[in-house]
Amino acid sequence: MKICLFDIDGTLINTAAAGKDAMIASFQSTAGIDVLTTEVRVSGKTDRGIAQELFDAHDMPLTDEAWNKFLSSYMAGLARNLPLRDGRVLPGIEALLNQLAERDDIVLGLLTGNVAQGAYLKLTHYDLMHHFEFGGYGDQHPDRNDVAQAAKDACEAHLGHAVRGDQIWVIGDTANDVRCARAIGAKAAAVATGVFLREELAMSEPDLLFDDLENADALLAELTG
Numbered sequence: 001m002k003i004c005l006f007d008i009d010g011t012l013i014n015t016a017a018a019g020k021d022a023m024i025a026s027f028q029s030t031a032g033i034d035v036l037t038t039e040v041r042v043s044g045k046t047d048r049g050i051a052q053e054l055f056d057a058h059d060m061p062l063t064d065e066a067w068n069k070f071l072s073s074y075m076a077g078l079a080r081n082l083p084l085r086d087g088r089v090l091p092g093i094e095a096l097l098n099q100l101a102e103r104d105d106i107v108l109g110l111l112t113g114n115v116a117q118g119a120y121l122k123l124t125h126y127d128l129m130h131h132f133e134f135g136g137y138g139d140q141h142p143d144r145n146d147v148a149q150a151a152k153d154a155c156e157a158h159l160g161h162a163v164r165g166d167q168i169w170v171i172g173d174t175a176n177d178v179r180c181a182r183a184i185g186a187k188a189a190a191v192a193t194g195v196f197l198r199e200e201l202a203m204s205e206p207d208l209l210f211d212d213l214e215n216a217d218a219l220l221a222e223l224t225g
Helices: 018-031 047-055 064-086 091-100 116-125 144-159 175-183 198-202 217-224
Strands: 004-007 106-111 167-171 188-191 208-210
Touching: 004 064, 004 144, 004 188, 018 047, 018 064, 047 064, 064 116, 091 106, 091 208, 106 144, 144 167, 144 175, 167 175, 167 208, 167 217, 175 188, 175 198, 208 217
Parallel strands: 004 106, 004 167, 167 188, 188 208
Antiparallel strands: none
């Protein structure tokens, strides 16, 4: 049995900044400010971590009340933005997921910095959610390594038994995806369909490196072995 844990943004889909823009607008609304004092970088991070950075940069505490208000506004903005943006499923993804879904020796899950509701909204909009039955999400964890452990735990709960790290492949578009794979003893496939160039991703030393997943034969071969 092999497990594939997929990142979402930059790996499966590109939402044309539907999420990032909704997040910024939500923070401004929650904080009551018009202009941010910091640049917002979201790739490879978790929603909880990004929110913490924003609140810290503006000297505001991220209380439970503030988080809940921020999250509610963020999800509403994301739902509004998705159908208005020229987003897309990234090259090769639909064919790869369909091919993997046909096999009974492979399980598909998510390992994403998105909160669970955000992941559902995005993947439902792009008709990919049905491929994934469990995942690790960014609702509680600022550090992606903790999300990786949550995804592994969710996989074990889904299967009803323990899994080894070497049974798992993490597929993502940032060095943090590779880093969190190593944190759970998993292998990593990096794909340069996000904001990072192939040469930048190579520095994180993934087991496999792709320009995109249009031709994922190398990954399929590893999953068969």
